[in-house]
C-alpha cells in the first residue's frame with residue numbers, strides 16, 4: 505500500500521506557536537498520524553515573527569499574482585522532532601507579527617495570502633506532492649476554495665479536508681482581497697453574506713468537513729449553533745463528520761508532572777491531597793479537606809460561561825466551597841472575577857493571567873473543574889481535569905457531552921442558566937467526601953483520551969476520500 509501524503513495547514517501549532525486549542529490540535533494530530541502506518545503528514549504554518557528564530561532553510565519560492573503585480577512566496581523548511589515543518593513567508597505575513605492581530609485587515613491579508621500560498625505550494629513542489637490537504641478553521645479555509653477552482657479547470661487532483669474548531673469565527677470580509685488575487689467566487693449555495701468570508705467559502709469548497717466532536721457535528725445543523733449556516737451545512741450533511749480531539753497524555757500526566765507539589769497516579773491517589781494543600785497555601789487560602797475546591801482554567805469569555813459560574817456561586821454562598829479562576833480574556837468578565845474575589849476574600853482567587861504550570865497545579869488540586877460553556881466544539885481542559893482526578897462539572901454541549909459521563913466521570917447540566925449550574929453543584933456536593941466520589945475519580949482518571957483513536961479515524965477518512973476519487 506502506497507503511503508498517503510497529507511499536508512496539514514493551520515495558523516498555529518504547539519509547541520512552536522500556540523494561542524488556543526487549535527494550536528494543541530495542530531501540534532498533536534500530525535504527530536499521532538505519523539505514528540500510524542501508510543501515512544506521512546507534514547505541517548505548514550505562516551512564518552510568524554515568533555517562528556523566525558526556528559532554524560529553517562529557504563526551500564522554494566514562487567509568485568502569487570496580486571492586482572497588476574505579484575507577491576513573492578518564500579517557503580522555508582525545518583525538521584522538528586521527526587516532523588517536517590514548512591513555513592510560508594511573504595510581505596503580508598511580515599506585515600503582522602502576532603499570530604492573530606486585533607486589526608482584522610492585517611489578519612485578512614496574512615491568512616488569504618497564506619491560504620493561497622499553501623495551495624500553490626502543494627501543487628508546485630514536485631518533490632513531495634500531497635494527496636490530501638488538511639485545513640483548519642477560517643485561516644486556511646480558502647485553500648479549499650482555490651483547490652476546487654483549480655480542479656474544476658482540470659488542473660489538480662488534490663483532495664481537501666476542512667476541520668471546524670469553532671464555527672462562529674468565520675473570518676473577516678475578504679471579497680475585495682480575493683478579487684485582488686484574481687480569484688473569482690463562483691455561484692455557491694451559501695447565503696450571500698457568507699460568500700464574503702473565508703470559513704463559509706471553505707465549507708462550500710472542501711471535499712470533506714470535520715467537526716471536532718460528534719455532538720458538535722450535529723449541533724451546527726441547528727439554528728442555535730449554526731450561526732446562519734445551518735441550512736447550508738444540512739445540505740452537506742453527507743460529507744460532515746465528527747471526530748473527537750485527543751489529549752497529549754504524555755505531556756499531561758499527573759504521575760510525571762514536574763509542576764506538581766506531589767505527582768500521583770491511580771496507585772497513589774492519596775498523594776493527590778498534598779496538591780490541594782500546597783495550592784491553597786500558595787494562594788493564601790485556608791486548607792480544609794471537607795470543603796470542595798472548584799477550579800476553572802479558561803479563556804475568560806462569554807462562550808465559556810464564566811458569568812454563569814460567577815452567578816451560580818453567588819447563589820450558593822450558603823454551601824461550603826472555595827474557587828480558583830485562572831485565565832485571561834474579556835475585560836468585563838475579568839472585572840466580574842476581581843469583584844468575586846473581593847466579595848469572598850477567604851474563598852475565591854481570580855488569577856487573571858496565563859500560567860501553564862499554575863494551570864497544572866489547579867487541575868491536580870481541584871475537586872471539581874468548572875466548564876459551563878455555552879458552546880464547546882470539543883474542549884481540552886475537561887480531559888486534562890479527568891486525567892488529573894478533578895471531576896468536571898460542565899454544560900452538556902458539544903465535546904463536553906461526548907467526553908464526560910454524567911454521574912460516572914463528572915457532572916453535566918443542560919441549560920445555560922446559573923440555576924442549572926447551581927443544581928449540578930448541589931448534586932456534586934452531596935457526593936463529596938463519600939466513597940462514590942473516589943469511585944468516580946478513579947473512573948475519570950482511567951478514561952482513554954489519547955490521540956491514537958482520533959488519528960486512526962482521520963486516516964480512515966483520508967483513505968476513503970482518496971480511493972473514492974481514484975476509481
Ligand code: GLC
Pocket residue numbers: 524525526529669670716749880881882883884903
Ligand atoms: C476551539 C474550540 C474548542 C476546541 C478547540 C480545538 O478552541 O473552542 O472547543 O477544543 O478549538 O479543536
